[in-house]
Amino acid sequence: xxxxxxxxxxxxxxxxxxxxxxxxxxxxxxxxxxxxxxxxxxxxxxxxxxxxxxxxxxxxxxxxxxxxxxxxxxxxxxxxxxxxxxxxxxxxxxxxxxxxxxxxxxxxxxxxxxxxxxxxxxxxxxxxxxxxxxxxxxxxxxxxxxxxxxxxxxxxxxxxxxxxxxxxxxxxxxxxxxxxxxxxxxxxxxxxxxxxxxxxxxxxxxxxxxxxxxxxxxxxxxxxxxxxxxxxxxxxxxxxxxxxxxxxxxxxxxxxxxxxxxxxxxxxxxxxxxxxxxxxxxxxxxxxxxxxxxxxxxxxxxxxxxxxxxxxxxxxxxxxxxxxxxxxxxxxxxxxxxxxxxxxxxxxxxxxxxxxxxxxxxxxxxxxxxxxxxxxxxxxxxxxxxxxxxxxxxxxxxxxxxxxxxxxxxxxxxxxxxxxxxxxxxxxxxxxxxxxxxxxxxxxxxxxxxxxxxxxxxxxxxxxxxxxxxxxxxxxxxxxxxxxxxxxxxxxxxxxxxxxxxxxxxxxxxxxxxxxxxxxxxxxxxxxxxxxxxxxxxxxxxxxxxxxxxxxxxxxxxxxxxxxxxxxxxxxxxxxxxxxxxxxxxxxxxxxxxxxxxxxxxxxxxxxxxxxxxxxxxxxxxxxxxxx
Ligand SMILES: Nc1nc2c(ncn2[C@@H]2O[C@H](COP(=O)(O)OP(=O)(O)OP(=O)(O)O)[C@@H](O)[C@H]2O)c(=O)[nH]1
Ligand SMILES: [Mg+2]
Numbered sequence: 001x002x003x004x005x006x007x008x009x010x011x012x013x014x015x016x017x018x019x020x021x022x023x024x025x026x027x028x029x030x031x032x033x034x035x036x037x038x039x040x041x042x043x044x045x046x047x048x049x050x051x052x053x054x055x056x057x058x059x060x061x062x063x064x065x066x067x068x069x070x071x072x073x074x075x076x077x078x079x080x081x082x083x084x085x086x087x088x089x090x091x092x093x094x095x096x097x098x099x100x101x102x103x104x105x106x107x108x109x110x111x112x113x114x115x116x117x118x119x120x121x122x123x124x125x126x127x128x129x130x131x132x133x134x135x136x137x138x139x140x141x142x143x144x145x146x147x148x149x150x151x152x153x154x155x156x157x158x159x160x161x162x163x164x165x166x167x168x169x170x171x172x173x174x175x176x177x178x179x180x181x182x183x184x185x186x187x188x189x190x191x192x193x194x195x196x197x198x199x200x201x202x203x204x205x206x207x208x209x210x211x212x213x214x215x216x217x218x219x220x221x222x223x224x225x226x227x228x229x230x231x232x233x234x235x236x237x238x239x240x241x242x243x244x245x246x247x248x249x250x251x252x253x254x255x256x257x258x259x260x261x262x263x264x265x266x267x268x269x270x271x272x273x274x275x276x277x278x279x280x281x282x283x284x285x286x287x288x289x290x291x292x293x294x295x296x297x298x299x300x301x302x303x304x305x306x307x308x309x310x311x312x313x314x315x316x317x318x319x320x321x322x323x324x325x326x327x328x329x330x331x332x333x334x335x336x337x338x339x340x341x342x343x344x345x346x347x348x349x350x351x352x353x354x355x356x357x358x359x360x361x362x363x364x365x366x367x368x369x370x371x372x373x374x375x376x377x378x379x380x381x382x383x384x385x386x387x388x389x390x391x392x393x394x395x396x397x398x399x400x401x402x403x404x405x406x407x408x409x410x411x412x413x414x415x416x417x418x419x420x421x422x423x424x425x426x427x428x429x430x431x432x433x434x435x436x437x438x439x440x441x442x443x444x445x446x447x448x449x450x451x452x453x454x455x456x457x458x459x460x461x462x463x464x465x466x467x468x469x470x471x472x473x474x475x476x477x478x479x480x481x482x483x484x485x486x487x488x489x490x491x492x493x494x495x496x497x498x499x500x501x502x503x504x505x506x507x508x509x510x511x512x513x514x515x516x517x518x519x520x521x522x523x524x525x526x527x528x529x530x531x532x533x534x535x536x537x538x539x540x541x542x543x544x545x546x547x548x549x550x551x552x553x554x555x556x557x558x559x560x561x562x563x564x565x566x567x568x569x570x571x572x573x574x575x576x577x578x579x580x581x582x583x584x585x586x587x588x589x590x591x592x593x594x595x596x597x598x599x600x601x602x603x604x605x606x607x608x609x610x611x612x613x614x615x616x617x618x619x620x621x622x623x624x625x626x627x628x
Contacts, residue, residue, distance in 0.1 A: 002318070003066070003073055003074065003075055003076040004074075004075055004076070004244050004245070004247075005075070005076040005077070005078060005244075005318075005320050005321070006075060006076070006077055006078070006100055006240060006243065006244040006247060007077075007078045007079075007080070007098060007099050007100045007280075007320070007322065008077065008078075008079050008080075008099060008100065008101060008102075008103040008131075008240065009079075009080045009082065009092075009095045009096055009098075009099025009100075009101070009102050009103065009128075010022060010079060010080065010081050010082060010102075010103045010105065011082055011084075011092055011096075011102050011103070011104050011105075011119045011123070012084055012104055012105035012106065012107075012115075012116065012119065013084050013107070013113040013115040013116055013119075013614065014056060014083075014084035014085045014115075014614070015056070015084065015107065015110075015612075016084060016105040016106065016107045016110075016135055016136075017105055017107065017135040017136060017227040017228065018057070018081050018082065018084060018105055019038060019043050019045045019046050019057050019081055020035075020038060020043070020227040020228055021105065021133065021135065021227035021233065022043075022044070022045050022061075022063055022079055022081045023035045023036055023043045023044060023045065023227075024227050024228075024230050024233045025063070025065065025077075025079065025233060025236075025237065026044055026063060026065065027230070028230070028233055028234060028237060029065050029066065029067055029068065029069055029077075029237070030069040030070065031044075031063075031065055031070075031307070032044060035230070038055050039055065041053075041055075044061075044063065044307075044308040044309075045057065045061040045063065045081045045308055046061075047061075047308065047309055049410075049414070050407050050410055050411060054407075056083065056084070056085060057081060057082070057083040057084065057085075057088075058083050058085070058088055058407055059083065059088070059091060059266075059268070060080050060081065060082045060083065060091045060092070060094070060095045060265075060266055061080070061081045061308055062078060062079070062080055062266075062278065062306050062307060062308070062322050063077075063078070063079045063080075063081065063307050063308055064076070064077075064078055064305060064306065064307035064322070065077040065078075065079065065307070067237060067240070067241060068237070074241065075240070075241050075244050077240065078321070078322045079103075080095040080098065080099060080265075080322075082095050084115070085401075085403060086115065086400075086401065086614070086615065086616050086617070087383075087399070087400045087401035087402075087403045087404035087407075088383070088400075088404065089400070090333070090348075090351045090382055090383045090400070091266070091333070091383075092119075092122075093122070093334075093348055094264075094265040094266060094333035094334055094348060094382075095265055095266075096122060096123065096126055096128065097126075097263050097265055097280075097334065097347055097348070098263055098265045098279075098280035098322060099128060100128070100129075100247060101123075101128050101129040101130065101131060101214075101243075102119065102123040102128050102129070102130045102131070103131050103133060104116065104119055104120065104123070104130050104131070104132050104133070105132075105133050105135045105227075106132060106133070106134050106135065106147050106151070107135055107136050108134040108135060108136055108137055108139075108142040108143060108144060108147050108224065109136045109139040109141055109142045109143075109581075110136075110554065110612070111143070111146060111147060111150060111580065111581075112147060112150040112151065112154065113552065113614055114550065114552060114614065114616060115614060115616070116154060117154045118616075120154050120155060124217070127217070129214050129215055129216075129217055130220055131214070131220075131221055131222075131223065131239070131243075132151065132159060132220065132221070132222040132223070133222075133223050133224060133225070133227075133232070133236060134147050134222060134223070134224030134225075135224070135225070135226065135227050136226060136227075136228070137224050137225055137226050137231065137232070138226035138228065138229050138231065141581050141582050143581060144161075144165075144224065148161060148222065151220075151222070155220055157220065158183075159220040159221070159222045160183050160184065160210075160219055160220060160221050160222060161222050162221050162222060162223055162239070163222075163223055163224055163225075163232065163235065167225060167231055167232060167235070168235075169223065169235045169238075169239070171184065171203070171206060171207060171210060172235060172238050172239065172242075174203040174204075174207070175203065176203070178202065181202050181203060181206035182202075182206070184206040184207070184209040184210045184213065184219065185202075185205050185206050185208070185209030186209075187209070187213055187218050187219065188209055188212065188213065188218075191205050191208060191209045191212075207242070210242075211242060211243060211245070211246035212246060214243055214246070215243075215246055215247060215248060221239070223235060223236050223239065259338040259339045259340050259342055260282050260336045260337070260338055260345070261281065261282055261283050261285060261291055261337055261338060261339050262279040262280065262281055262282060262285070262291060262336070262337040263279060263280045263282065263334075263335075263336055263337075263347065264277055264278070264279045264331045264332060264333055264334065264335045264336075264337070265278055265279065265280065265322075265333050265334075266278035266333060267329075267332075267333065267379065267380055267381075267382070268324070268380070269376075269380055270309075270311070270324075271309065272311075273304065273311065273324075273326060274326060275326060275329050275379070276304070276306075276324045276325065276326055277324060277325055277326075277328060277329055277331065278306065278322065278323070278324045279322075279323060279324070279325070279337070280320065280321070280322050280323075281317050281318065281319055281320065281321050281323060282319060282320075283319050283339075284316065284317070284318055284319055285300065285303070285316065285317050285323075286300070286303075286315060286316035286317070287300050287301065287302065287303060287315050287316065288300065291328070291337040291338065291339070292337065292338045292339070292340060292341050292342060293328060293330060293331050293335065293337050293338075293344070294341075294342075294343065294344040295341055296330070297341070298327055298328040298337075299327065300325060300327050301325070301326070301327045302325055302326060302327060303315070303316070303317055303323050303324075303325055304323060304324045304325065305317075305321070305322075305323060305324075306322070306323070306324045311324070329379075332346070332382050333348060333382050334346045334347045334348030335347075351382060351383045351400065352400070352619055353383060353384070353385050353398035353399050353400055353428075354398075354400070354427055354428040354546070354547050354593070354617065354619060355398065355399050355400065355401055355402060355404065355405050355425055355426070355427060355428070356396055356397065356398045356399075356405075356425070356426050356427075356428060357396070357397050357405050357409070357422050357423055357424070357425050357426070358389070358392075358394045358395065358396055358397075358422065358423040359374070359394065359395045359396075359397060359420050359421070359422050359423075360394050360395065360420060360421050361418060361419075361420045361421075362418065362419040362420060362421065363418070366416075366418045366420075369416060369418070370395065370416055370418070370420060371386075371388075371395065373412055373415045373416035374386040374395055374397060374412065376415060377397075377408060377411060377412055377415075380411075381399075381408065381411075383399060383400045383404065384397065384398070384399050384404075384408055385397075385398045385399075386398070394423075397409075397412075398428070401615075401617065402425055402597065402598075402600065403600075405425055409422065424597075425597055426594070426597075427546050427547060427593050427594035427597065428500075428546065428547075429499050429544050429545070429546050429594075429627060430495075430499050430500050430501070430502050430544070430545050430546065431495050431496070431499045431500070431501045431502070431538055431539075431542040431543070431544060431545075432466075432501075432502050432503050432542055432543055432544075432545045432624070433460070433462050433463075433468075433501060433502065433503040433504035433538075433541060433542050434462060434503075434541055434542055434543055435462070435541045436459070436460070436461050436462065437459065437460040437461075437537065437541060438459055439457055439458075439459060439509070440457070440458055440459070440460060440533065440537065441455050441456070441457055441533075442455070442456040442457075442458065442529040442530045442532075442533035442534075443455045443456070443529050443533075444525050444526075444528045444529035444532060446525075451514075451525065452514040452517075452525070453514075453522055453525035453526045453528065453529040454511060454512055454513035454514045454517065454519075454522060454525075454526065455511070455512045456484060456508065456510075456511050456526065456529060456530060456533075457508070457509040457510045457511070457512075458506050458507060458508050458509060459506075459507045459509060460504060460505075460506055460507075460537070460541065461504075461505045461506075461507065462503050462504070462505070463503050463504065463505045464503070464621070465503060465621045466502040466503055466620065466621050467502075467503070468488075468492050468501065468502060468503060468504045468505065469488075469505060469506075470484060470485050470488045470505075470506045470507075470508065471505065471506070471507045471508070472507075472508045473507055473508060473509050473510075474508065474509065474510050474511070476508070476511050477519050477520070479519065479520050479522075479523050480511055480519060480522075480523075480526060482523070483522075483523045483524070483526040483527040483530070484508060484526065484527075484530055486527060487526070487527040487528075487529075487530035487531045487534070488506055488530065488534070490531060491530075491531055491534040491535055491538070492504065495535075495538055496535050496538045496539055499544065501538060501542065502545075503621070504542075506534075511526075543626055543627075544626070544627045545624045545625060545626050545627060546592055546593060546594055546619075546624065546625055546627050547592075547593040547617045547618060547619035547623075547624060547625070548590060548591070548592060548593060548617070548618050548619070548623050548624055548625040549590065549591055549592075549593045549596050549615050549616060549617045549618070550588075550589075550590050550615075550616045550618060551572070551587075551588070551589050551590065551591070551596065551613065551614065551615050551616075552586060552587065552588050552589075552613070552614045553586070553587040553589075553603065553611055553612065553613050554580070554584055554585070554586050554587075554611065554612040555584060555585055555587070555607050555610065555611040555612075556583060556584055556585075556607065556610050556611075557579075557583050557584065557585055559606055559607040559608075559610075559611060560577070560585050560587075562606050563587065563603065563606060563607065563611065564577075564587070566599075566602060566603075566606065567587070567589060567591075570591060570595040570596060570599065571591060571592070571595050572589045572590070572591035572595065572596070573589055573590050573591060574587065574588075574589045575588045575589055575590065576588045591625070592625035592627060593617045593625070594627065596615065599613070600613050600615070
């Protein structure tokens with residue numbers, strides 16, 4: 001390879017045109033002979049049947065592109081196109097780890113969505129620079145100025161417009177007006193000084209300022225055009241080449257990963273290669289070498305360079321390359337592999353899976369096969385988890401949203417072709433601890449008080465967060481501490497009626513063993529005492545809660561009344577209704593997520609497909625809803 005490389009991660013809200021832009025880039029660089037269309041299901045990036053059917057991306061896709069083309073390559077671009085729908089956010093989070101910067105699209109017709117703010121925030125938190133692309137400028141009504149003003153709000157800083165109305169980008173040509181170039185260097189005292197000494201250096205200094213300012217997070221450049229018509233794409237690629245030269249390699253963002261050799265960012269079942277793991281090499285890597293995941297050692301047997309569905313075998317790769325292998329399949333997106341035996345390190349926090357559906361095969365004899373298919377699905381998609389309900393034996397599939405579960409089911413049907421039944425989609429509920437119980441005594445006796453656990457005295461307090469845990473105010477034998485802690489963990493996981501309990505701190509004040517007993521033999525009795533005691537008390541001191549959703553609906557004026565009425569029925573709190581361009585209204589609201597189940601379908605019918613819904617489900621201590 002030995003080409004300089006640049007890894008742009010493409011992020012934006014749903015339908016902003018990420019996949020279309022990548023398609024155009026593939027075309028401009030000669031990777032494909034004609035750009036495919038979302039509507040026709042012919043793009044390189046969206047090739048899964050579920051993506052084609054729905055016209056949206058549901059998995060991240062790598063595109064490996066030599067620039068300006070394969071013959072005279074000067075730069076290797078490794079794009080990662082991400083799904084915009086929030087149900088698939090975990091993939092965008094994983095892609096962010098292996099992206100040098102975020103190429104963030106804004107649909108200049110629809111304007112900024114709350115998700116753009118989230119993308120911007122996530123990128124800045126990860127210390128990644130951002131290049132914006134205002135897309136869909138071919139649409140009448142697309143508004144550059146409003147997008148820029150909104151961007152300034154999102155960034156808390158003025159973004160820098162690099163293109164003129166006619167599409168030209170002065171800095172690429174090195175000729176422009178002072179007012180166009182000065183903002184690119186003014187932020188830097190050294191460049192400013194050089195400029196004051198010699199005004200004729202302006203174009204050169206401005207370009208330096210742009211590159212330096214971009215990588216240091218001081219400048220947020222904005223390009224624009226039409227991904228669909230290919231406008232502005234050539235300029236975008238030229239700018240990427242310039243930026244690539246100023247890139248400085250950043251260390252892996254974790255102190256735990258000194259010896260890190262790879263960051264995993266995707267799992268896939270490839271049509272020809274089977275189960276694959278995608279990773280970024282953090283150091284040169286070759287076939288035959290060993291890597292460690294925790295204590296486990298794997299020999300690298302193969303390396304593939306992947307671009308959408310295409311692959312090419314490699315024997316070695318350089319630091320920074322995005323690769324895939326079948327040699328190790330256990331690590332998850334966010335995990336780091338090391339050169340040496342090292343503790344497991346993940347760069348991503350666990351995914352909350354708050355939407356659930358129950359499944360059962362039509363015929364009992366198909367149970368094992370269905371279970372296997374479900375486990376394969378959970379392997380493939382980190383945001384799916386599966387378990388078996390202990391009381392009914394039904395399989396439970398948990399995921400991140402309604403669309404996510406619908407798509408998971410249709411993927412399941414590809415591998416499990418027998419019939420099965422499903423429940424409706426439900427939203428997970430939790431019991432949140434509310435009140436303080438000063439002193440509670442846990443005691444278990446059996447055989448007419450002949451045997452007893454002894455008495456555990458505890459206070460139960462709210463942790464004022466979702467965290468939970470046991471604290472010991474007295475020193476107790478370790479077997480007693482272990483029994484109490486494991487009883488606590490068990491009850492917190494399942495609660496009284498299967499709802500996980502959040503926010504409880506249990507403080508152990510004392511333990512009084514029964515007279516003459518050998519404490520070490522009482523472990524299981526103590527555990528029973530605490531489990532029973534906690535289960536009895538939970539319903540009186542906690543409330544049922546669930547996730548809350550923030551929603552934005554963009555609709556033509558005509559349907560506003562009907563939509564508001566339907567929202568009222570679902571107990572939705574309307575925050576604001578604003579008139580936006582082209583006779584449309586933007587509704588901003590919030591509601592308990594469970595009240596919104598099925599709403600996207602209702603909206604589709606009500607607004608005859610012309611309503612745009614974005615739903616963001618939030619669940620933390622400051623953002624939850626109390627259920628009645
Ligand atoms: N008029 C116009 N339409 C565009 C443009 N770019 C994309 N579109 C259309 O917008 C729709 C969504 O495009 P996609 O490329 O699928 O958007 P995306 O951001 O990849 O969407 P997700 O992956 O689902 O988040 C498609 O119908 C595209 O044809 C553009 O520049 N102009
Ligand atoms: Mg897409």
